[in-house]
Amino acid sequence: MTATPFIHRGNPEEFAMETIRYAVADGVATLTLDFPKRKNALNGTMRREIGEVVHQLRQDTSVRALILTGAGSDFCSGGDISSMQGEISAEQGRQRLAAIHPWLEDLIHLDRPVIAAVDGAAYGAGFSLALVADIILATPRARFGLPFLRLGLVPDCGVFYTLPRMIGLQRAKTLMFSMRELSAAAALEQGIVMEIVPPEALQARALALASAFTEASPVAVALTKKALNASLNQDLHSMLEMEADGQGIAFATAYRQEAATRFLEKQPPRYRWPD
Structure with missing residues (x-):
């Protein structure tokens, strides 16, 4: 079938x-x-x-x-x-x-x-x-x-x-x-x-x-996984550059803005690791 x-x-x-x-x-x-x-x-x-x-x-x-x-x-x-x-x-x-x-x-x-x-x-x-x-x-x-x-x-x-x-x-x-x-x-x-x-x-x-x-933020998750997969094949400088580029992208997302607001207003975060 x-x-x-x-x-x-x-x-x-x-x-x-x-x-x-x-x-x-x-x-x-x-x-x-x-x-x-x-x-x-x-x-x-x-x-x-x-x-x-x-x-x-x-x-x-x-x-x-x-x-x-x-x-x-x-x-x-x-x-x-x-x-x-x-x-x-x-x-x-x-x-x-x-x-x-x-x-x-x-x-x-x-x-x-x-x-x-x-x-x-x-x-x-x-x-x-x-x-x-x-x-x-x-x-x-x-x-x-x-x-x-x-x-x-x-x-x-x-x-x-x-x-x-x-x-x-x-x-x-x-x-x-x-x-x-x-x-x-x-x-x-x-x-x-x-x-x-x-x-x-x-x-x-x-x-x-x-x-x-x-x-979770799909952008932050994707960037984190990409960096981890690359980490064993790159030098320190390359990983620091990837880190900075990724963080720049993550800072610009609506998810990050919402998460910061929730933190300052003492609301629970959306993403939690299940125990």
């Missing part, structure tokens, strides 16, 4: 495709990997459908935060190994990844927060997909691993970029070379997971965090 594309205009909207579901309500988008009979394996159809949804998401300025999650008892078990049998040329292998690079980059650099809600397996490309998020929530049942070398493959889906920046080069190398599975507690200790929540509370917690951003 192919759903009719939509651009959200304020009312709750939802559509289902073959392997994913996408919903927008009250400024929060939820992209659900929905192929539970294969543990939400990232097959060719899912890769294409995610790309279509991300393209729509980037145009929909009413969306202030995105939740990534999986249907059933797993987040994503990785690439669909059944599609990797037989002889595959170097060019075919390269094209499998090159085709998804545009939407991977769009998700990593999305000017709105991305929250991954992980239950069960997040293996291989599933782990990589979780790492495009700004915040990862996990249940105690979550498991993370990069078993690419077991199949004679190279880790992919952006993990060479995301993981070393999150946990450091040595730990990233160890996870890739050892193919070690991380429990949710171990992932929390290494700084991969931000919070561990009970399975029954996972979606509610992800929604609470995402909904908080609907009351």
Whole structure:
């Protein structure tokens, strides 16, 4: 089934495709990997459908935060190994990844927060997909691993970029070379997971965090995320310039003027981080 594309205009909207579901309500988008009979394996159809949804998401300025999650008892078990049998040329292998690079980059650099809600397996490309998020929530049942070398493959889906920046080069190398599975507690200790929540509370917690951003300044959030994403590739002077430019833009927004007035009048701020 192919759903009719939509651009959200304020009312709750939802559509289902073959392997994913996408919903927008009250400024929060939820992209659900929905192929539970294969543990939400990232097959060719899912890769294409995610790309279509991300393209729509980037145009929909009413969306202030995105939740990534999986249907059933797993987040994503990785690439669909059944599609990797037989002889595959170097060019075919390269094209499998090159085709998804545009939407991977769009998700990593999305000017709105991305929250991954992980239950069960997040293996291989599933782990990589979780790492495009700004915040990862996990249940105690979550498991993370990069078993690419077991199949004679190279880790992919952006993990060479995301993981070393999150946990450091040595730990990233160890996870890739050892193919070690991380429990949710171990992932929390290494700084991969931000919070561990009970399975029954996972979606509610992800929604609470995402909904908080609907009351934040979209300009300040976008500029903050852009600067943080650039920080490990820039020198001090460049970051100070980015900081000054961003602050100049933020000072000129109506949101900043309202926030200052609320502060001086001892009114509660609009944006609060949910406890």
